[in-house]
Amino acid sequence: MNKNWSLIKKFYIESNRIFGYQRLKSNCRKRDFVPTLATLLVLITISSTLYWFKNPLWPIVCMTGTAVSMMVFFKSMDTLLAKLYPIEYEQYDIAQQRLSQRTDFLAYALFLQRIKQAEYAPAKLKAIAEYSETLSSPPKPFLINQHFFTVILTSTLVSLFTAYLQKTPAWPTQALVYILGVGSLAVVVSLGLDGFRTTQTRDTRIRRYLKRAQIELEQEASG
Known part of the structure; x- marks a missing residue:
């Protein structure tokens, strides 16, 4: 299987x-x-x-x-x-x-x-889709980085780091460089995370394809 x-x-x-x-x-x-x-x-x-x-x-x-x-x-x-x-x-x-x-x-x-x-017969497609669900890891019941106190502490830390960065001697002359650097890094990280998310949801999309194919093949067989 x-x-x-x-x-x-x-x-x-x-x-x-x-x-x-x-x-x-x-x-x-x-x-x-x-x-x-x-x-x-x-x-x-x-x-x-x-x-x-x-x-x-x-x-x-x-x-x-x-x-x-x-x-x-x-x-x-x-x-x-x-x-x-x-x-x-x-x-x-x-x-x-x-x-x-x-x-x-x-x-x-x-x-x-x-x-x-x-x-592939419709029954075979259904069996493959059901089998694929047993291969996925179970969802995590709790993510510590989404806890209320963790979010508050992280936001506070970002604010303190921003205030510290603005007090550095290089900030008045190199602020744009810092902003562009962080912005570029944010784009790269976002693309990486989006690719990772897409890979994770690929199996779900395949099961949707299998379900649609099963329905169409059943309709063709009965029609």
Whole structure:
């Protein structure tokens, strides 16, 4: 049974590699990224010009342009995926879903294809999902870092450290460096924790896929 669960996880990982470079390269769809590249070039040109002339609006333009570039990128990716997987988009009406959910629907469609190729029966999928629940560690009943007194003491310690840091001789001249350093560290730690959280919730997402696949296969068998 554990071998089956490992295979199911492999199917899940492969199905979620929608944006894999090799998969996109093999379909020769590089031209679909032209709008994104054009937006980035415009952003870089405008931001550099404003910075060169010391215009105070350049940080706002840079942040706004970055957000616009990301929106253009995600839209371009959705257009590309709709061209690469027209059957899946039609079957699950993916184009009508929210933009943030479309990749999940497409990944599930590819996952179901792998399940059908492996010829798993609905009862087998249910048994695998139930077995996988026994492999997870039990939830911790209490986290000491979330206790009321621990939170109060940690907040007090942060306040004292901030007050001490502002009294150091280097603070007036290097405050921006400290802030940028701590901000960069916060971003890196947040990304790391988010990746760890995503890994922890992966098994739950796989069970959701298995449940959906079980329902669909049962409907196909009865219909």
